[in-house]
Amino acid sequence: MAVVDEPTTSPDIGGIGHRVRRHEDARLVEGQGNFVDDVVLPNMLHMAILRSPVAHARIKGIDTSAAEAVDGVVAVVTGSVMAQHGLAWMPTLSGDTQAVLATDKIRFQGQEVAAVVATDPYVAVDALELIDVDYDILPAITSPQQALADGAVLIRDDKEGQADNRVYEWEAGDRTATDAAFARADRVVSLSTHYPRSHPSPLETCGAVADVNSVTGQATIWLTSQAPHAHRTLFAMVAGLPEQNIRIISPDLGGGFGNKVPIYPGYVVATAASLLIGRPVKWIETRSENLISTGFARDYHMKGELALTSAGKILALRVEMLSDQGAFYADAQPTKFRAGLFHVVTGSYDYPAAHVVCSGAYTNKAPGGVAYRCSFRITEASFLIERLVQTAAYELGIDPAEMRFKNFIQPDQFPYQSPTGFVYDSGDYPNALRTALDEVGYERLREQQIAARAEGRLLGIGIAHFTEAVGAGPSKQYDIAGLKMIDSAELRVHPTGKAILKLGVKAQGQGHETTFAQIVAEQLGIPVSDIKVEEGDTDNTPYGLGTYGSRSTPVGGAATAVVARKVADKAKLIAANLMEAAPDDIELQNGRLFVRGTPDRSVTIQDVALAAYSNVPEGLEYGLEDVHYYDPPNLTYPYGAYVVVVEVDPETGIWKVQRLVALDDCGVRINPMIVEGQIHGGLTEGFAMSSMQWITFDEEGNCIGSNFTDYLVPTAWETPRFELLASCTPSPHHPIGAKGVGESATVGSPAAFVNAVIDAVAHLGIRNIDMPLLPDRVWAAIHSAAG
Ligand code: CDP
Numbered sequence: 001m002a003v004v005d006e007p008t009t010s011p012d013i014g015g016i017g018h019r020v021r022r023h024e025d026a027r028l029v030e031g032q033g034n035f036v037d038d039v040v041l042p043n044m045l046h047m048a049i050l051r052s053p054v055a056h057a058r059i060k061g062i063d064t065s066a067a068e069a070v071d072g073v074v075a076v077v078t079g080s081v082m083a084q085h086g087l088a089w090m091p092t093l094s095g096d097t098q099a100v101l102a103t104d105k106i107r108f109q110g111q112e113v114a115a116v117v118a119t120d121p122y123v124a125v126d127a128l129e130l131i132d133v134d135y136d137i138l139p140a141i142t143s144p145q146q147a148l149a150d151g152a153v154l155i156r157d158d159k160e161g162q163a164d165n166r167v168y169e170w171e172a173g174d175r176t177a178t179d180a181a182f183a184r185a186d187r188v189v190s191l192s193t194h195y196p197r198s199h200p201s202p203l204e205t206c207g208a209v210a211d212v213n214s215v216t217g218q219a220t221i222w223l224t225s226q227a228p229h230a231h232r233t234l235f236a237m238v239a240g241l242p243e244q245n246i247r248i249i250s251p252d253l254g255g256g257f258g259n260k261v262p263i264y265p266g267y268v269v270a271t272a273a274s275l276l277i278g279r280p281v282k283w284i285e286t287r288s289e290n291l292i293s294t295g296f297a298r299d300y301h302m303k304g305e306l307a308l309t310s311a312g313k314i315l316a317l318r319v320e321m322l323s324d325q326g327a328f329y330a331d332a333q334p335t336k337f338r339a340g341l342f343h344v345v346t347g348s349y350d351y352p353a354a355h356v357v358c359s360g361a362y363t364n365k366a367p368g369g370v371a372y373r374c375s376f377r378i379t380e381a382s383f384l385i386e387r388l389v390q391t392a393a394y395e396l397g398i399d400p401a402e403m404r405f406k407n408f409i410q411p412d413q414f415p416y417q418s419p420t421g422f423v424y425d426s427g428d429y430p431n432a433l434r435t436a437l438d439e440v441g442y443e444r445l446r447e448q449q450i451a452a453r454a455e456g457r458l459l460g461i462g463i464a465h466f467t468e469a470v471g472a473g474p475s476k477q478y479d480i481a482g483l484k485m486i487d488s489a490e491l492r493v494h495p496t497g498k499a500i501l502k503l504g505v506k507a508q509g510q511g512h513e514t515t516f517a518q519i520v521a522e523q524l525g526i527p528v529s530d531i532k533v534e535e536g537d538t539d540n541t542p543y544g545l546g547t548y549g550s551r552s553t554p555v556g557g558a559a560t561a562v563v564a565r566k567v568a569d570k571a572k573l574i575a576a577n578l579m580e581a582a583p584d585d586i587e588l589q590n591g592r593l594f595v596r597g598t599p600d601r602s603v604t605i606q607d608v609a610l611a612a613y614s615n616v617p618e619g620l621e622y623g624l625e626d627v628h629y630y631d632p633p634n635l636t637y638p639y640g641a642y643v644v645v646v647e648v649d650p651e652t653g654i655w656k657v658q659r660l661v662a663l664d665d666c667g668v669r670i671n672p673m674i675v676e677g678q679i680h681g682g683l684t685e686g687f688a689m690s691s692m693q694w695i696t697f698d699e700e701g702n703c704i705g706s707n708f709t710d711y712l713v714p715t716a717w718e719t720p721r722f723e724l725l726a727s728c729t730p731s732p733h734h735p736i737g738a739k740g741v742g743e744s745a746t747v748g749s750p751a752a753f754v755n756a757v758i759d760a761v762a763h764l765g766i767r768n769i770d771m772p773l774l775p776d777r778v779w780a781a782i783h784s785a786a787g
Contacts, residue, residue: 015522048124055701066130070121077102086282093332107327110292140701144361167360172343178355181316185307197299204254207284250536258370258510330367340376347385349612362489370447375549386751462756466748470740471554488542492625497606503545505556523564550740559630577617612776636739653779657720666741682745690753
């Protein structure tokens with residue numbers, strides 16, 4: 001493990017490792033961004049969606065006549081109108097089907113029932129109230145346990161052959177070896193816990209502006225999309241439009257966090273309405289619509305068991321997980337992995353056997369399971385193993401840090417094959433945890449904890465060590481809806497030495513316009529300020545699967561490095577011609593191409609760029625550009641060690657964070673400042689999950705959390721101060737040694753917060769309090785333990 005390397009390029013070039021200020025910020029903070037809602041087209045209509053007030057009901061009839069009669073209403077679209085065009089149902093990115101507008105039944109509160117298209121957005125919303133829907137209410141199923149119980153009412157009676165509410169049953173690992181390890185264990189420690197349902201709630205809600213030209217058949221659709229290319233292909237499949245006639249433009253996005261990966265009915269209805277009416281149609285979701293009906297996250301009921309020796313060595317892990325998927329399996333999971341990459345649940349520890357059984361159930365809730373700032377269900381996995389290791393430490397009377405040191409995968413074990421089939425690329429876990437513990441003063445804190453208890457104060461020290469698996473992914477294993485999870489970069493250097501880089505990924509605020517330019521600057525020596533980065537317009541960027549699950553840097557960043565190297569190779573041929581030297585003797589450093597051994601004989605990359613269009617060697621094509629589609633050989637495995645110190649008030653159950661030390665290792669950091677920003681965001685979300693953020697439902701399936709009064713997200717006021725540390729173990733197979741980081745802190749930190757609170761009360765025999773750790777829950781646990 002090294003500390004972060006010094007940059008090799010000069011600050012004016014600004015390659016890898018420079019804290020370059022984000023190019024995009026000037027535009028975004030000065031109100032010059034271009035979001036979907038900023039798109040205004042001539043003759044544009046506005047659409048509003050009628051959503052079901054009930055969670056489960058049969059539709060007996062829909063009367064739209066009063067709404068149609070309103071002045072300004074152009075059309076009212078129902079499921080039966082969509083059905084006439086074969087669009088009442090659509091495929092999901094997880095291989096299920098989803099109602100676009102309900103025709104037969106309502107399956108969750110907030111489900112799309114009808115849409116009004118009008119000349120004015122307020123007229124459209126007002127007319128919704130005049131649509132009369134006759135519902136025959138059915139009992140609502142609000143938990144996966146209820147869904148899978150004998151005799152439960154069938155939610156997906158639309159699906160042929162679906163006899164119960166089971167979405168999937170999936171397993172990983174080796175059951176026999178795991179059972180054998182449990183049979184010879186000295187101790188078995190178990191923990192049942194629930195990772196609650198939450199919502200990514202980006203600042204910008206979802207929306208679309210669809211402009212379908214009925215004469216040319218050209219459909220231009222501005223969409224809040226984290227994956228514009230994949231969405232274009234799915235649109236072609238759903239709507240039967242020729243793919244070359246569909247142009248998806250995902251402009252600036254006000255956050256996504258996984259919420260903008262699924263295809264939502266609103267997108268499809270707006271497009272269909274534009275096609276049928278022959279005018280552009282805009283649909284922008286309200287905050288409540290976004291919270292009630294778009295992609296939820298988490299909602300995993302998990303039971304984990306560790307087989308242990310009495311000395312605390314882990315022999316095996318057994319996990320049973322039950323997921324609440326909502327009414328449609330509508331997130332986006334790689335097809336081979338029904339519960340995402342949850343089987344990375346073995347964590348940062350070395351043991352020979354594990355067995356994981358995952359089940360998913362349909363319930364009368366909005367479709368859920370999006371990768372909310374995490375890579376395909378790894379947040380839940382990381383939470384379970386870290387809570388479990390902590391529990392085992394208390395049960396065996398071993399210090400929680402010591403418990404981890406006893407079981408860590410050691411640096412010389414990489415590449416490490418996990419018992420559920422992952423090949424971790426690199427890391428130095430003991431050093432990471434030791435560094436974080438030293439920073440926080442762990443031994444001294446343990447002494448202070450004992451002294452505090454004597455005074456009736458509850459001090460807790462929580463640890464989490466996580467390993468993520470990001471950068472999906474190798475084509476041999478990873479596809480979504482059949483599309484391999486490759487990504488691409490196209491680089492064109494202009495005659496004046498300036499460049500444009502076009503990508504298949506799509507930022508939602510991560511700073512791609514800066515960091516991807518830095519990768520090119522590193523390879524070619526073109527100053528970062530001379531490189532324009534373009535994403536999101538499917539007509540003008542190469543194909544890719546988009547941005548989620550920290551895949552931009554591991555996959556799109558790798559594609560960028562490789563395409564820049566291809567361009568550099570051509571630049572060397574041109575430079576060799578200009579200097580009358582052998583191409584193999586040309587070196588490129590800091591923007592200068594020189595003959596090896598004689599640095600005085602050189603030309604600049606800008607000289608070469610001009611020559612590429614004016615003076616190329618015989619037989620070489622003019623121009624200086626290339627494209628690369630990158631198929632990663634493996635995922636990358638960022639990791640980190642987090643330590644949280646809290647004090648719990650025994651009288652109120654309120655807990656306050658005193659310190660948070662976060663060490664993150666994402667290999668080579670392209671822009672350390674942006675990485676730190678990403679980690680700050682992730683830590684804040686981890687704090688949110690552990691302290692306040694959850695979506696609940698009453699027994700009729702009404703969603704509690706349709707606004708920011710019921711669904712709490714932390715502000716700067718509540719958020720604790722973070723102390724960040726870094727280490728660097730480059731990924732050996734990645735072209736620039738970088739690993740992803742976008743989601744790491746959200747994955748790693750919730751367990752650290754919860755472990756800290758549990759650590760404060762563990763001496764009372766308390767082993768678990770489910771998230772979020774609301775003061776009344778903590779208070780009740782303390783008081784019931786006290787007897
Ligand atoms: O896919 P997404 O952009 O959300 O995640 P990521 O690529 O893992 O990381 C988020 C951002 O952090 C990237 O877009 C880069 O701007 C930056 N980053 C970096 O500078 N160095 C790394 N090794 C990883 C990420």
